[in-house]
Amino acid sequence: MALVCALEGVAAQTPRPPSVTSILHSELQRNMQVLSKQTVPAYYAAYTLHDATTTQILASFGAIHRSEESRQRFATIEVRVGDYALDNTHPMRGDARAMSPRLMQVSLPLTDDEKPIRQALWRATDRSYKQASEALTRVRTNVAAKVQEENPAPDFSQEEKQGYVGSTSSYTLDAKGWEARLRRVSAVFAEDPLILRSQVSLTVEAENRHFVNSEGSQIVTGEVGCRVFVQGVTKAADGMELPLYTSYFATSPAGLPDERQLMADARAMVDLLGRLRTAPLVEPFSGPAILSGRAAGVFFHEIFGHRVEGNRQRNVEDGQTFTKRIGQSVLPSFLSVVFDPTLKKVGDVELMGHYIYDDQGVKGRRVTVVEKGILKTFLLDRAPLKDFPRSNGHGRAERGFLPVSRQSSLQVESSRSVSREALMNQLREEARRQGKPFGLLFENIEGGFTTTGRGSPNAFNVLPNVVYRIYIDGRAPELVRGVDLIGTPLAAFGKIIATDDRIDVFNGMCGAESGSVPVSAFSPSLLVSEVEVQKKVQSQETLPILPAPPARRRS
C-alpha cells in the first residue's frame, strides 16, 4: 500500500484494464454483428462511458449557497450508417431546419454490473441506429437533389486504431475547509453594499472516460480539473451593470491558490468594481489600442480560432473566411498561431485545453495553423477536408454532443516583441500620429462572440470589462467603462503591428456546436493600429431603491 496520506490530492490508480471497458467492447461487438448486416448497414459505432465525480461549493457574501457532491455515469453512443465516403452525418445543404446529428446519451448505474449496462447500451444503440438510417435517407436525397458540391470530401476519415489505458483519477477534498475558506473570501464582497451580486465557487471534477469503437480502439483516460471562480457585479448610477470575473484552474486542489492570494484578489476586485462604478463612459471611438495577453488570447480565440475549425470549411452556410487561403498570408509575418493540446502548463499555469485523446479517440496533436503569417492547415476532426484527409486530434465535444473540430490551447507566438514599456510608448506614438488624444488599453475581456455564417455580417464583438485610456501627454492611465470591441476579422488581423514579451494565459469554457469544452489561449500583448469600439448594451434597471439593510454584527 502507498504510504502517502495527503489530506487533499489526486490519486492515480495502477493502470489495468477496468472490466467496464470490456463490457462496452463486447456489447458493441454484439450489436455491430447484427447492425452491419442490415440493408442499411452500420459501418461504425463508438461507445464512451463518462464516469464523473463532482464537488461543487458556492458561497456568496459570506454564506454557503450550495455544497454538493455527486457521481454520475453516462454513456454516449454513436452509430454511423452508409460508409466512410457518404454517411448520415453529411451536411445537409439548403435546409435551415435540418437537425444536426446528435449522439444518444444514457445514464448508467454506478457499479460495473453487466446486465443493466448492456441493456442501456443496447436500447440506445438501437435508437441511434434507427435515427442514423433515417438521416442517411435524407442525406442521399439532398445530395441527389442539390447542385454538385464544390468540395466533396469523405464524411469520415480513416484512422489507426488506438489502445491506451491511462490511469483513472479520483480526488480527495477537505470540503469543510473549503466551505470555510469560500465563506471568508466571499464575505469580502459584502463590505461594499453596491456590489449587488457576487459569488465565489469551487468546482472539482474527476472524469474517467472509457472509449471503445468498432475499429478496435480502446482508450481509458482520467482527468481531474479544479476551478475557483470569483465574480462580482456592481451597477453604476446610470444603471450600467459592471461585472468582473477571475478564475483559477489546477489539476489538483493543492494546485489552487491559497487563501491569502484569494483574499487579496477578491479585495482587488472589490476595489476595481468601486472604481469602475465612477469611471467615465467612453464614446464610440476608433484608434490604436493594446490588448493585454489575456485579452489578446480571447480575441484570437474568438476571431481567429473559430474560423480555422475544419468543420466550418465543409459547411456551405459558413462564411469560410480562410477556406481557400492555405499557403497564403492571413496574419502579419511576425505572428504564428499554434494549437497544442499536449501542452500541460505555461510557466506555472496549468492549461484547461490539455488532453491526451480527443472525443473521437484520436490522439491530440500540436498543430501549427499559421506559420510566420502563412495559413498552413486547419483544426481537424474525423470529418476530412479535400486536402486534409486525416484528423489532427481536435474532434471535441461536451458529453452528449457529436464531436466537431474545436480549439485546444491556442498559442500566439511573435517574432517582433518588445518590452511592455516600449509597447506602451508605441501606442502613444501611434495615437499621436493619428491625431488622437489617447489610445486604449484592454486589460481584460469577459468573453465575446462572433458570427461566421453567411446569413449575417461576419463580425465579432468582444466584451472588454477593464479598459484604460492611455493619454499621449503622459497623464496617468484612466479607467473607463461602457465599450465593446467590434470589427471584422480580416481587417482586424492586418492591423496588428507589434507585441510585447509577456505571455498571459486565459483558461475557460468555449461554447459552440458541440457544446461547451475547456480551452486555453495565451498570447503576448498586441498593439493594434486601429480598433473600433461601440457602446455596450445597457441595462435600464435602476439601482436598488432602498439602501442595503443594516448589517447585524456577525459573531
Next chain:
Amino acid sequence: MKIDRAAGSTKQDPAYVTKTEQDPAYVRRAGPGFWTRLVAVSLLLAAPPLAAQDSQILAAMRDELKRSMAELRMKGEAPPYYIAYEVLDRTLSDMSGRLGSIVQNPPRRVRTLRVEVRVGDYAFDSSRFAIQGFGGGPLTGETVIAPLDDDYDVMRREIWITTDTAYKRAITMFARKKAAFQNRTASDPLPDFSVETPVETILSSNEVRLKPDHAPDLQSDAAARVQQSSAMFASHVDVDVSEVALSQVHGTRYFLNSEGFAAITPIQIAGLTIFGESQAGDGMPVRQTFNTVGRTVADLPSAAELVARAKELSAGVTASRVAPIGDEFTGPVLIEGVGSAQFLAETLVPMMQARRPPDTENPRMAQGGASPFLNRTGLRVMADSFVARDTPSLTQFGGKPLPGSYVVDDEGVRAKDVTLVDKGRLVTLLTSRTPQKNFPQSNGHGRSGTVLAGVFQIESTQAIPAAELKQKYLALLKAQDKAFGYIVRGVRPDGQGDGGPGIEAIVKVTLDGQETPVRGMRFGNVAATVFRDLAEASHERAAYSYRAGAVSAVTVIAPSLIFEELDIQRVRDILQKPPVVPSPLK
C-alpha cells in the same frame, strides 16, 4: 394536540380540527408581538424550542418585510400593498435501481427564497396578468437560491435585492395591466385577491430541523428495497427497460406576509415508482407503472411488498405484449380499486378546483381551464347518492398516513374541510385567495401556485360490497344489449390533449364473466356530466396519492365505480419497429 393560549385572549380557530393526537401542531391567531412571544410559548408547551436557524431566518424575513412595507416605493408609482416571503429549505434524496444495481447521489440541500410583491389593491392589482415575452405567465414572485447558512445579514441582503426586483417587476406589470384594461369594459369584475383574516400557524416536527447529514437513512433500508425490487426484472427478459426510482424531500417551509399571516410547516414527501416497458410484436409500446407516495421513506411499502409489486408488474408487461388490442367501446364501464381513485384524480378532482386563468394583454393568448362547475352551485353534478368532500385534516386512512393531508395552505390560510357535493348537488368548490366567480373567499386550498385538493374523497350512501359489483356490471351490459364491456384497473395521466386519461390495466369482459386482458386503450374525453350517471359504488374504498408541485401531494379516496357511459378508444401512438438486435438479457 391543539393549543391556543399564547396571549390568553385569542380564540381558537373553529376551522382547525386535529384528527390525531400525534400531530404536534399548535396554531393561533396573529397579534402584535407574536414573534417575541414565540419562544415563551414554545417553552410553555414544552415543544421543541425553535432552533437558532429559525430565528435567524425569520428575523431577517420579518425585519426586511417591515422595512419594505414602510419605505419601498418608486417616485410616481404605487407602493406595495402586499409583500410575502417564502423560504423552502429542502433536502432532496434520490435513488434509482436498474436490474439490481443502484444509481444514487448523496442528498442535496437547497434553500430557495420566493418574494411576492403586489401593487394596486385587492380589487385590481399587479397579479394575474400574462404578457407576451415577459416570461409568458403572470407574476408569481421572484425565486432565487438563498444561503444555506443561518446568517441573518446574508439572508436579509438576499431578501432586500430580491424584493427590489419583485417590486420593480410588479409596477411594470401593473402599468401594462392598467393600460390593457383602460379601454375594456369588464362584464363581470372579480377582485384579484381576497381579504382574509390573518393567522399564524407554527407546526413543530422532529423532521423540521434535520440537516442533510442527518437525512433519513436512505442508504441501507431504502437501498435494499430499490435494489431487490429492481433486480426482479433481470429474470423477465421480455421487459426491455425497467427502473425503480425513489425520491424523498424533507425540510421546512417558512412563510410570512405583510398582512400578518405566518406559517412554519414541515415538508415531508417520499415517493417510489416502479416502471417497466416492452414492445408488442406490432411495435406498440406496452408499459406499466406502480406509484406510491408517502410522507417519509418509512411510509413506503416494505422490500417484500415491492418485490411482489415488481413481479406482478413485469408479469403484467410480459402479458400485455401478447394481449390483443381492444375494440373501441361506448357504454357502461367498471373502474376498480385504486384505478377508480386514479381516474377521479384525472377528471373530477380538477373540476372541483376553482382555478381562474390569468387575464392577458393579448386576448388571443387567453387560457381556458376554468371549472365547468362554476355556475352549478345547488345543481346536480353527481348521482343522487354521492357525497364528495375534501378533508385535509384527515391524516390517516386504512392505518396508513395520507400525504395529501395538511394544516395550512401555501398562502398561509388554514385548510378547511369542505363538503363539495351532497346528495349529488354541488355545495361549493375548492378555493384559494384568487377569487373565482361565485366563490369569493379562500377555503385554504391555495397550494403550489394554484388550487389543489388535499384529501379528496367520494362515497355513496347506496354502496354495495365490491364483490357484487361485477355481477351488477354484467347485468347492466346485458340490459343495454352489449356483447362485452371493460373493467379498468389502472389509470394514468395522458399527454395527448384531446382525449381523457390513459389506461394502464384493462380487461375485456364478456357476459359470461370471462376476462381477457387487452392493450392499446385509453379513455375518450370525459365530460363533466358523466358523474351524474354513476350507477354503482362499492363500500370498500382505495386511496391513491400523487405529488403535485415541489412540496405538495394530493390524496384521492374512492370506491370502485360503475359509470353508465364512458368512451374507451384505441391509442394513436406512432409505432416504432422492435429493436433490430435482440436484448442482451436473452
